[in-house]
Amino acid sequence: MLSKKRLIPLAIVLVFMLSIIGCSQQQAQQTPAPPAAEQNKDVILATTTSTQDSGLLDVLIPDFEKQSGYKVKTVAVGTGAALTMGQKGEADVLLTHAPSQEKPLVESGAITNYQLVMHNDFIIVGPEKDPAGIKGAKSAAEAFKKINEKGALFISRGDNSGTHTMEKNLWKAAGITPVVSDKYQESGQGMGQTLTIAQQKDGYTLTDRATYLAQKKNLTLAILVEGEKSLLNIYHVAQVNPEKFPKVNAAGAKAFVEFMVSPATQKTIAEFKVQEFGQPLFYADAGKNEADLGK
Amino acid sequence: MELIWEGLVKAFQLLLALDPEVLEVTLLTLRVSGTATLVSVLIGVPLGAVLALGRFPGRNFLVSLANFGMGLPPVVVGLWVSIFLWRSGPLGAFNIIYTPLAIIIAQAVIASPIVTSFTLAAIQQINPRLRLQLLALGANPMQMLWSLVKEARLGLLAAVMAGFGGVVSEVGASMMVGGNIKGMTRVLTTATVMEVNKGNFDVAIALSVILLLLAYGVTALLTALQQWRNNYE
Numbered sequence: 001m002l003s004k005k006r007l008i009p010l011a012i013v014l015v016f017m018l019s020i021i022g023c024s025q026q027q028a029q030q031t032p033a034p035p036a037a038e039q040n041k042d043v044i045l046a047t048t049t050s051t052q053d054s055g056l057l058d059v060l061i062p063d064f065e066k067q068s069g070y071k072v073k074t075v076a077v078g079t080g081a082a083l084t085m086g087q088k089g090e091a092d093v094l095l096t097h098a099p100s101q102e103k104p105l106v107e108s109g110a111i112t113n114y115q116l117v118m119h120n121d122f123i124i125v126g127p128e129k130d131p132a133g134i135k136g137a138k139s140a141a142e143a144f145k146k147i148n149e150k151g152a153l154f155i156s157r158g159d160n161s162g163t164h165t166m167e168k169n170l171w172k173a174a175g176i177t178p179v180v181s182d183k184y185q186e187s188g189q190g191m192g193q194t195l196t197i198a199q200q201k202d203g204y205t206l207t208d209r210a211t212y213l214a215q216k217k218n219l220t221l222a223i224l225v226e227g228e229k230s231l232l233n234i235y236h237v238a239q240v241n242p243e244k245f246p247k248v249n250a251a252g253a254k255a256f257v258e259f260m261v262s263p264a265t266q267k268t269i270a271e272f273k274v275q276e277f278g279q280p281l282f283y284a285d286a287g288k289n290e291a292d293l294g295k
Numbered sequence: 296m297e298l299i300w301e302g303l304v305k306a307f308q309l310l311l312a313l314d315p316e317v318l319e320v321t322l323l324t325l326r327v328s329g330t331a332t333l334v335s336v337l338i339g340v341p342l343g344a345v346l347a348l349g350r351f352p353g354r355n356f357l358v359s360l361a362n363f364g365m366g367l368p369p370v371v372v373g374l375w376v377s378i379f380l381w382r383s384g385p386l387g388a389f390n391i392i393y394t395p396l397a398i399i400i401a402q403a404v405i406a407s408p409i410v411t412s413f414t415l416a417a418i419q420q421i422n423p424r425l426r427l428q429l430l431a432l433g434a435n436p437m438q439m440l441w442s443l444v445k446e447a448r449l450g451l452l453a454a455v456m457a458g459f460g461g462v463v464s465e466v467g468a469s470m471m472v473g474g475n476i477k478g479m480t481r482v483l484t485t486a487t488v489m490e491v492n493k494g495n496f497d498v499a500i501a502l503s504v505i506l507l508l509l510a511y512g513v514t515a516l517l518t519a520l521q522q523w524r525n526n527y528e
Contacts, residue, residue, distance in 0.1 A: 044393065053493045061477075073393045075474040090381055090392075192492035215494035247382045 043252035044073045046082035046091035048162055049190040051235075054210040054281055056272055063268070064259045070252045078190070080160025086111050086238070089245030093253035095260070097208075097235045098162035099290070100169065111238040113257050118269050118282040119234045119293050122166055124225040125195075125212060126152075126204035134204070135224045141173040143225045148176050151183050153203035157194050158186025166233070167206045173230070195219060208233050210281040213273075229294045235282075237261070261286035302500025309501050321505055324482040325513075327395050328463040331402030335458050338407045340451065343414025344440060348426075361415065364408025369401075373468030376401040380472060393474040398482065401468040406458035413457055417450020418443055452521040456514050463510050483509070 051057050052074065061072050075082075075091065079098045085091040087110045094111060096102060105111045124134065124143050132152035137143035147154050156178070157164040171178050178184045185203070187194040191211040198205040199219050209226075212219070225231075237260045242250035259265055266284035273281050285293060309317045346358055378384050380392040380400075391397050421443055429439045444451065466484035473480030475489055483506040490499040 042390070049492065052489070055493070058477075071479075073474060073476045073479065075393065075476070088381075088383055090383065190492045192494055196491075196494070218494045218496065245382075247387070 040249045040252065041069065041071050042073055043070045043093060043249050043256055044075065044091045045093050045095060045256065046075050046077065046085040047095040048079045048082060048097055048235075049076050049192070050097070050163075050208045050211050051095060052076035053190065053192045054214045054273075056210070056269070056282065059268060059272060060260075060265065063265070064256060068252075068255045068259065070255060072256070078157070078159045078161030079165070080162075086240045089240055089248055092240055092249045093256045094238045094240065095235060096162060096238075097233055098165040099234055099236065101162075101165055102236055102238070106238070109241055109244060112241045113254065114236055114238040115257060115261050116285050116288060116290055117235045117237050117260050118266075118285050119232055120209045120280070120282050121226065121294075122163065122206055122231040122233050123209055123212060123223045124204060124206055125198070125219075125221040126224050127202045128220060128222045130222075130224055132204065137225055139173075140170050140225055140228050140231055144170050144174040144176065147204055148174070148178075153182075153201060154178075154184050155194055155198040155201065155203045155205040156184065156186045157191065157206075158188050159190075161191075162233070163191060163206060163208060166231075170206070170230070195221065213277045213279075213281055216277075232294045234285075234290060234293065298496055299500065302497045303504065305497040306501035306504040309498075310505065317502070317505065319478065320481050320483055320486050320502075321509060323395065323480075324463065324484075324506070325509060327398050327469075327482060328402060328459060329513075331399045331462050332406055332410075332455060332459040334399065334403040335406035335410045335462075336455055338403070339410025339454065339458070340414050340444070342407075343411040343454075344418055344444065346411070347415045347418035348440075348443075358415065361408050361411040365412050367405055367408060368467070369405055369465035369469075370467035370471070372401050372404050373471035376404065376468065376472050392472060393476055393480060395473070395480055397472040398469050398480060401472045402462035402465070405465060405468065406462045409461050410454045410458045413454030414447070414451060417447040417454065420450065421446050449521055452517055456517050459513055459517075460510060463506070463513075 047057070053076075057074055057076075061074060064070070065072060075085070077085070079096040079101065082091070082094055082096050083098070083101055083105060086094045087105060095117070102111070102114065106114045122140075124140060126132070126134065132147045132150040134143035134146045137146060156167060180186055185201075187197050189197075191207055192215055194205055195207055195212065195215050196218070197203070199221050204224075205221075212221075212223070237257050239250065239253040239257055240248045242248050242253075266286050269282050270280060270284040343361070346354060346361065376397065377392065379386050380389075380397055381387055382392070391400070425446065426439065426443070429442055434442065464484065466488055469475075469480070469482050470485050470488065473482070473485065475481050475485040481489075483502055487499050487502045487506070490496075490502060
């Protein structure tokens, strides 16, 4: 009888061990452990939420994995967080959209092989009634000034993302230092969530066009200011410098950068969801000069 | 109202069509949270038993720690586990961050105090005379412990259910240490957050329904196990 009773804890331990083995095996299938001579097959991509929320990565990543044999671990955070990951060597490759934050990292040598990939633009959206009357404003800065003067509600990302960086630059251009109040609220969340909050609260917000179009089906917010050169939203890809961080997967990161600027990928980017929205979500820019964009 | 209806319709579509992506996410959720619960049972049950039966200095402090740990915020666990698993962290060399194992570790940390506390309460509730009786009948310590665990099985299965419920529903830690990576660490909760961010509310509702069904299914199974003997005795 006793031996039967002892079987039960034994069975529990067995089940546990089996499930651990099952886990590690499945992992091994997903990311084949490379023989010592071979390279690491995992590439950690730190990127902004807009590339994931717009669905672009769902198209590009499988292509890259098929072509290169690498397995991409996409971590979609704000551009600020993605750059911090790069700065600490926690990621292998970055796809971000805040040139003013990226350039210092290039200069400090934290990232390398920094290349222009694509752009779209930021737009100021708000309630259709436009209580602050910003429609037709001459510049984004002027629109921000009007929102401030009229005391209309503005929802800020407030998360150091690329969009938030752009927004802070625009406030600076307008000569205003925004202070959190009931008229200037910070969501601290991704663009999709922030658009939903602006929609629910009848507020204005700054958004990238791709996320706005992807969310359009849920939104009544209207595009009120667009098309100005200062509103360009520029995406770069960069390798985290392997000389500074020996643990990064340099070969995989290099392959990803090359993939992003290759003619075939650029074509995919240019055609992405054009049919669905009747306009491009992203404009492919590889090889162009950043200063020439939007001309 | 339309949205809710659309979401429910979508949920049934995804379920009936056995959408491979949804199936993968669901199975991963079950595997990750199931393993984490199992680990927490292996840690929590012996620990709870020792705390319930032992008499040693500092015991009360440890009990209060276990009780406090039941409310351990998943984001805090996620942050600390991340710091340890990052490449620059003390365990960075093992390359665990952004793998299912990372989520299992974080969830086991979350569930272990829950299982410990429930076990402690369940075993302490047993009449202390039973222990004396077992000893008098000549049981060795292992046999005695096993008899007590069997006696406390109602409470222990409640511990398992609470532990599983705690981890299958958390999103903060899974998002941070797992990274919501498609086909690898995307579980039902992180997928739901992502679909909300994408504005796909119908898919998000569908995923939430599937999560509820999964959580209920597992709990119902454990409840059946818990009540099974009672119905026959």
